[in-house]
Amino acid sequence: MITLMLALTVVIDPGHGGSNTGAPGRRPGTYEKQVTLSVARMLKARLQESGATVVMTRDRDEYLTLRERSRRANGHASTCFVSLHGNASPDHSRRGVETYVLSREVTEVEARRARVQSSEPAGAAGLLAELALIEAHRASVSLAQAVHGRLYEARGGARQVKQATYDVLSGQTAPAILVEIGFLDHPLEGVELLEPAVQAEVAENIAAGVLEFAGYQRPGLAQLQIP
Numbered sequence: 001m002i003t004l005m006l007a008l009t010v011v012i013d014p015g016h017g018g019s020n021t022g023a024p025g026r027r028p029g030t031y032e033k034q035v036t037l038s039v040a041r042m043l044k045a046r047l048q049e050s051g052a053t054v055v056m057t058r059d060r061d062e063y064l065t066l067r068e069r070s071r072r073a074n075g076h077a078s079t080c081f082v083s084l085h086g087n088a089s090p091d092h093s094r095r096g097v098e099t100y101v102l103s104r105e106v107t108e109v110e111a112r113r114a115r116v117q118s119s120e121p122a123g124a125a126g127l128l129a130e131l132a133l134i135e136a137h138r139a140s141v142s143l144a145q146a147v148h149g150r151l152y153e154a155r156g157g158a159r160q161v162k163q164a165t166y167d168v169l170s171g172q173t174a175p176a177i178l179v180e181i182g183f184l185d186h187p188l189e190g191v192e193l194l195e196p197a198v199q200a201e202v203a204e205n206i207a208a209g210v211l212e213f214a215g216y217q218r219p220g221l222a223q224l225q226i227p
């Protein structure tokens with residue numbers, strides 16, 4: 001039996017930043033951009049404890065254009081991409097977690113574009129690019145299910161992984177998910193999500209899902225066993 005040790009690199013994207021504050025929190029002066037960064041730092045620490053390499057699209061209160069966010073995310077050979085956000089609802093009544101992958105339709109459009117844009121139309125390079133994007137979508141769903149299963153158990157919310165056309169997920173070459181960690185405007189959940197202990201619970205469950213997706217058997221290294 002050969003045991004290969006695989007490196008795990010995770011890109012964490014704390015949503016919003018700088019003048020892009022995101023949704024307001026339940027206490028004056030609190031915003032989504034602070035909650036996402038706080039959870040991202042906890043998630044980073046937890047993944048690093050398990051031997052993962054972590055790249056943050058931002059690690060301070062900084063405004064990022066979508067292009068810059070994508071550039072920072074794609075500048076690494078990463079195992080997966082996790083974007084963190086907080087939710088809000090019109091009547092402030094909803095609560096719980098939601099996990100998103102890029103919709104299959106958008107993936108297919110991007111895949112066709114990748115094939116058309118390759119130097120040899122209908123050639124092998126274009127076909128490979130198309131297949132890579134479709135495979136990334138399949139892997140994104142696996143990642144989302146691993147993360148959401150744990151988050152849902154811990155925090156409640158949507159039962160199923162959802163699909164949407166989030167720009168930040170579009171064009172990611174690694175398996176990519178967007179996690180709405182809860183409703184920041186809910187009278188109870190919004191207050192909870194400002195508490196470090198609850199943020200740590202969220203980070204812990206996301207980390208466990210990412211590690212499960214990556215096939216980690218024990219701290220430090222992933223194992224792929226070939227009989």
Ligand SMILES: [Zn+2]
Nearest residue numbers: 015022085086
């Ligand atoms: Zn957001």
